[in-house]
Amino acid sequence: MTISRHFVTEILRESIGDAELNADLNDTIRMLAKEDRAGRHWCKENGYQGYTSYASLDDLPQRATCFDQLVRILKPQVEAFAAHLQMDLRGKRLKLDNIWVNVLEPGGSHTGHIHPHCVLSGTYYVKVPDGASSLKFEDPRLPMMMSAPAPREEADEAHRRFVYVAPKVGEVLLWESWLRHEVTVNWAATSRISVSFNYRL
């Protein structure tokens, strides 16, 4: 019997950061959360439990060296992933579109979404306390499945409809921007801190 595999959905996971970078990022992000009044206002208006710079700051790599350092170590990962996915970039390179920080307080979450107008998206994890949210990815074929039976409870990861990734400090996750994902509830006693970003052509 021959069974072939097609239309794969892949997620890159790699440990790229060290304790020094994470300490720098942690301090800088805490400072931004204190000083960025427009960002705090946006979070309040939009029911974000914690702080994100998503809607207020678009210059993090120019603002602090630790973000610039992070972008430098992300670059080879992004390029390697695009190459692995066999993307025809027509001689162009993927460019950083935006990068923002997330401080998710206990009880906070981020409902399912995609990142439109981008090619690759990802998150780097700065602080992940015990019980902190996983990142939940959804099978992109889900809306077409109609009466397809759900996979058995013990089905292997490749055949499940949802995949939960519990990130570790210093890890980056990368995926294609159309892949729907959500941040599950943060059950940890303290905040979960991450840096998210998009790359485009």
Ligand SMILES: [Fe+2]
């Ligand atoms: Fe996202």
